[in-house]
Amino acid sequence: LNSKLKKSFLILFFKMGAKVSRNDYDWSYTEEPHATRRNLILKKHPEIAALFGFDHAFVYVVTCIVITQFIFCYLLKDSDWTLIFLQAYFSGGLYNHALMLAVHEIAHNAAFGNCKPLWNRLFGIFANFPIPLPFSVSFKKYHIEHHRYMGEEVLDTDVPTLFEARLFTNSFRKLIWLFFQPFFYAFRPLVIYRKAVSDLEIVNFIVQMTVNYFVIQYFGWKSFTFLILSMILSMGIHPTAGHFISEHYVFKPGQETYSYYGPLNLVTFNVGYHVEHHDFPFIPGVRLPLVRKIAPEYYDHLMHHESWIWVLWKFVFDPAVGPYARIKRPARVPLDHSATNYFTDYVAILKRIAKWFRLAVYPSCPVPTEVH
Template sequence: MDASIKHRSSSETFTFSTPPADSSIEILNDFYWTTEAEPHVLRRKQILAKYPEVAKLTGYETKTKWYVTAVVLLQFAVAYYLRETPILSWKFIALAYVIGATSNQAIFLAIHELSHNLLFKKPIHNKLFAIFTNIPIGVPYSASFQPYHQLHHKFMGDRYLDTDLPTQYEGIFLSNVLGKVFFAIFQIFFYALRPMFITQIKFTYIHLLNIIFQIGVDYLMVHYWGWHSFIYFIMSSFLAGSLHPCAGHFIAEHYVLNENNKPRGKLVDGANISKEMLPAETYSYYGSLNLLTWNVGYHNEHHDFPYIAWTKLPELRRIAAEFYDPLPQVNSWCGVIWYFCFSDVNTLWNRVKRDGKERHGANVKNLDENQE
């Protein structure tokens, strides 16, 4: 049926085709498909035009490497301390959750900073330091993260190139309460395994170094300290991407968690939602957990200016307050996990997607990885 809808921020009235209740699941359950460009490039241009001094905020942050090194050493210290502690004991699990998961979430996000070359001047130094930072994760990760994350920034919402997006199968099978709880518990595996099923990246010597170095450190740890220390690293990584307060950022950043009852119709000319009703697709969080996660909650700011280091993002928001204050915000990462799992309006379909047909089959191996 057709519905006449007045957009709340406009006097314009337009007609939108809404699907009947007995429509197929392919229509009732679908992503927010749009042909509109992602919003960050335009907002970056507008901010720079009004506040050219923002350009001075770009560049690497020299002190970050010392903080990261401290977190890595902390993880080694706890791993050594637990080397003879039973894995299923309360002490082992509690330390893995409170210290290990919090530290490894900080390490994941330090690798995120490194993927934007925000710790050192030369890209190669960022890549090599990322391999060192990777150690407490337990498995090689840093070398693959950078090119996939660059795709996320350059082609946000692209069904073929943005591997942060859930797939059609995830939407179909995991959009009920049990499925969403399963997804929230095992998020780390979805983010680790999904990319290889969507698009492939070129294997480089940095990947090889990442694998060799990580396996070498893991072997030495097991040989001299035993399996319990290594399992502490693995458990820390799993819990960091599971039901942990800091893990709320995975869902909070790009899932559409408000105004989800906007009608979506059949796919017409690559879109099933009008330009006027297209929801925001990036959300910021300004709470205290940013102190543990390199300000990753400043996510609109980060996508607008990916080469501003974490220490300068609050200043960006202060300068361009009129651009960021009106945008939707997330108040609690813990609340996001709960609301996502147990509110019927929140599902894995709640993401903005673009078809990207013109880029389907693109030669991703030529992606600019900022090689040295």
């Protein structure tokens, strides 16, 4: 029986469904379009600049979502495994994905504005609490390059690797790829573009492992499993996960970014307004619909999506759509493997202040020099 099952799976993996019609990415040798669009739109509609800034309600909304997920943890600690699975998909998955997209907003400093980068990073660590994988700080350093070098080889880790594109080439394999999408998103940057670990990433890791420990200690393994399942299921075959495909996979030749104007924007911080977001990454999600309203001539003619479920269906069963269906560019700049260390800078400033204070209070007392 086991050998028959293995044989059936292999047949499905290699044969089931239409084979993708692409054998390479769509290569482009021009710059990404959004910087040019931004300048044109601001020149014609300078009032859009008033939308820049941060969302004052954002911190409270995210805090409520974090608390709600932990309430679910408490309520499910003694529940049946079937209920835990269903809750993880239908409610926990929704809240979990909302928090992932909150981390995306925080990467653009939507919590406290561009003047308080450290506050934004620390709040991102807080938003990460119900998501067992410590990813908030790491996400920012890769995501900013996705905007700056969109589609550029290696620099944009949102683009599937050649290994993924060559392996997942029929409907069944693409379905498998969707299911394991959380793992590809998590580990792709570590494989193709490894950066130095920053101090805040270490803090993010330690804090998240501590949160995970307390969830297991006080709520139990069922509650922790609920959080794990919420994370995995919400990024795989789940309606909200449709945005991963809808944003940049080519559904119309020549168009690189697509918006989604359906109802799930209400629970995903308007991430569906993705063309608008790439045009103006420092406008918070809550104000992105106003961009389209002010400058409809730049958006109404573009192809857009009305259903993320339809996008997932199209990805699996349309031979023209698959991991190769991305616009790609040669890299313009060398890879930057460095890390931004916030605390190192703050410690240096504190040392300087301490030195000045010591000289002010004890002017005759020499400051000891470091012995190497």
